Amino acid sequence: MFNAEKFIEESVAKIKQEVTGKALIAFSGGVDSTVCAALVDRAIGEQLVAVHVDTGFMRKNESVNVEKLMKKMNLNYRFVDASEKFYNALKGVEDPEEKRKIIGEKFIRIFEEIAEEEKIEFLVQGTIAPDWIESGDKLRDNIKSHHNVGGLPERMKLKIVEPLRDLYKDEVRKIARALKLPVSERQPFPGPGLAIRVIGEVTPERVEIVREACDIVEKEIEAAAEKGLMELPWQYFAVLLPVKTVGVHGDRRAYGYVIAIRAVQSIDAMTCAFSKIPFDVIDRISTRITNTLKDKVNRVVYDVTNKPPGTVEWE
Ligand code: XMP
16 A cells, blocks of 8 residues: 655655755646656755646646645745747647657747756656656557657757656545645646647647637536536546547538547546546537637537547547
8 A cells, every 4th residue: 555654754855865955846737747846845945946837738727726735835936927938949840749748849949948046956756657667668559758758959068857657647646645735636738738739730720719618618517517417537538639520500501620528537637537537527518619619619529538549638
């Protein structure tokens, strides 16, 4: 049985030994990076600089809330708005692996700039086991390059520290609970963010659509779970398909994108089953999405694929 208290004690001692200078943590506000920041903060305190990058691919109001969290945790932090850089770098790019690599590289270059300014030697990342297992190596096939592993450029100046490398999500949540962090039950959100929930080319218009759709999916599913109508899935979100289909509004023809809803049950992200959520809930989500995003989306589908053969995210 995984013992969170013991892990915290041993990990803090190990970080104290390993991290002998200033360190930078890539802080997304998710369970992994928040737990990691709390551990490293215990070990080296003010020597840690938490950096949140607003890529432009975060969910609704997310970056504002992440900043509040960094303040609440009393972290020494920096907030970087890099959305323009990320959008420019992804212009015309459609291939998922290329997107992931570009995003991974951009993150690192931003961290390197800050590291140089602040004379930082170490880069702390909240990488967990499924991230590097699926990113592949000499023995494993590359399923997808997680932004913090396979997305890393080959030449890097910073020394990487990954305190959660051998853990799975359920174990990281146990540590978060033991540390009383307010993010312990948050659903996972990938580092490349909404950029991999827009299939094909990423544009501000498409991201805005999927951001709104993700928000509706989250709110409706959480409300239904709260009312006891369904179990809260492990992860639930929307994906924008760059396919246009014909619809009708009143007596007017519509031609808009397709939104796919994805909701899955899992324990460790290595496998998952699609959630059998009630049709009434799907109906509410579909109606809200097509009303809110009128003229942009006129069709909503539900993803009924398990992992394997699908993965959780579509890219
Ligand atoms: P997949 O799509 O590989 O997702 O079945 C498994 C879990 O990992 C999340 N995910 C990522 N997390 N960086 C992350 O930090 C990434 O590049 C990334 N890609 C996928 C995904 O949301 C799911 O929880």
